[in-house]
Amino acid sequence: MLEVGYVEETQGDIAKVRMTRTSMCASCKKCGLFAAGGSGDLLIEARNDSNAVPGDWVRVEMDSSNVLKAAFIVYIVPLLFAAVGYPVGLWVSRGLDLLVSPETAGIAGAALFFLGSYGVIRAYDRRCWANREFMPVVKGVLQDRETH
Secondary structure (H helix, E strand, C coil), X not given: CEEEXXXXXEECCEEEEEEECCHHHHCCCCCCXXXXXXXXXXXXXXXXXXXXXXXXXXXXXXXXXXHHHHHHHHHHHHHHHHHHHHXXXXXXXXXXXXXXXXXXXXXXXXXXXXXXXXXXXXXXXXXXXXXXXXXXXXXXXXXXXXXX
16 A cells, blocks of 8 residues: 655654545544544654655555555454354353343353453554554655755
């Protein structure tokens, strides 16, 4: 996935790039905590492999396999957790002889596992950002500030 953005600031090997939100990312809330500005643009952090400086227009790229992996983690993992949570809820209901029906306990187990999956996803997300696994990369300078 390749996008174009404007470098607002740099800090070491990280560039803060202002980008227009595309239709592909408009419905995703992943960068919601990190995005700045209105609904039409966002401010992202990208690895500055091209030594861009504030004022440069740059190409920002994120490996498409990482985009697919992130989509799987965000959308499929919670469903898998819920699928495991339902039989666990049934098992707990029967083992503890709870006063609720097994189906209610199964639904409660699915809901708890579903919600718990977001804690697992959040921990994985922090690890990925710490080692920059999913971080976009500035791949090239298109136009620098001297040419404006």
